[in-house]
Amino acid sequence: MAQRTYRTDQIVVHWDSERCAHSGFCLRTLPEVFNAAARPWVNVDAASADAIADAVERCPSGALSYERLDGEPDETPDDPVTIVPWPHGPLFVRGTVRILDRHGEQFPTGPRVALCRCGQSRNHPFCDASHAEVGFTSYPRVISDQRKDAESPADLEPR
Numbered sequence: 001m002a003q004r005t006y007r008t009d010q011i012v013v014h015w016d017s018e019r020c021a022h023s024g025f026c027l028r029t030l031p032e033v034f035n036a037a038a039r040p041w042v043n044v045d046a047a048s049a050d051a052i053a054d055a056v057e058r059c060p061s062g063a064l065s066y067e068r069l070d071g072e073p074d075e076t077p078d079d080p081v082t083i084v085p086w087p088h089g090p091l092f093v094r095g096t097v098r099i100l101d102r103h104g105e106q107f108p109t110g111p112r113v114a115l116c117r118c119g120q121s122r123n124h125p126f127c128d129a130s131h132a133e134v135g136f137t138s139y140p141r142v143i144s145d146q147r148k149d150a151e152s153p154a155d156l157e158p159r
Contacts, residue, residue, distance in 0.1 A: 020063035077111035085140035090127035
């Protein structure tokens with residue numbers, strides 16, 4: 001799989017195609033920098049290093065990462081680790097985690113990773129967006145006190 005690097009004198013952006021879950025957060029956050037139809041698809045000259053770093057940190061799969069060359073801090077992993085089951089999609093994990101295969105070998109990770117929940121990824125344990133192809137559905141939610149104490153559906157406020 002492809003790994004690409006895009007550089008200015010202020011920031012270096014790395015892209016790992018094997019980790020990309022095609023969520024499109026980067027495209028929607030900073031379309032002048034991230035444009036899947038353009039070649040190269042990342043134009044680091046089109047925005048400030050701060051804006052690019054912010055967009056990269058929204059990438060839930062960790063396929064995008066960055067290094068600051070201008071003295072500003074690099075990304076700080078979440079502490080504690082957070083895990084968000086995305087509706088109809090992967091587990092978005094943020095923070096420092098170790099992911100091991102059954103032999104104890106460590107998968108490369110970073111401060112963000114998207115883990116497959118549908119079981120159909122061709123890149124296990126990582127999400128590759130196969131959930132969209134197979135029609136995976138899931139409505140993860142916390143069972144609130146309001147739900148626990150409800151006597152009928154009328155007692156629940158819609159979400």
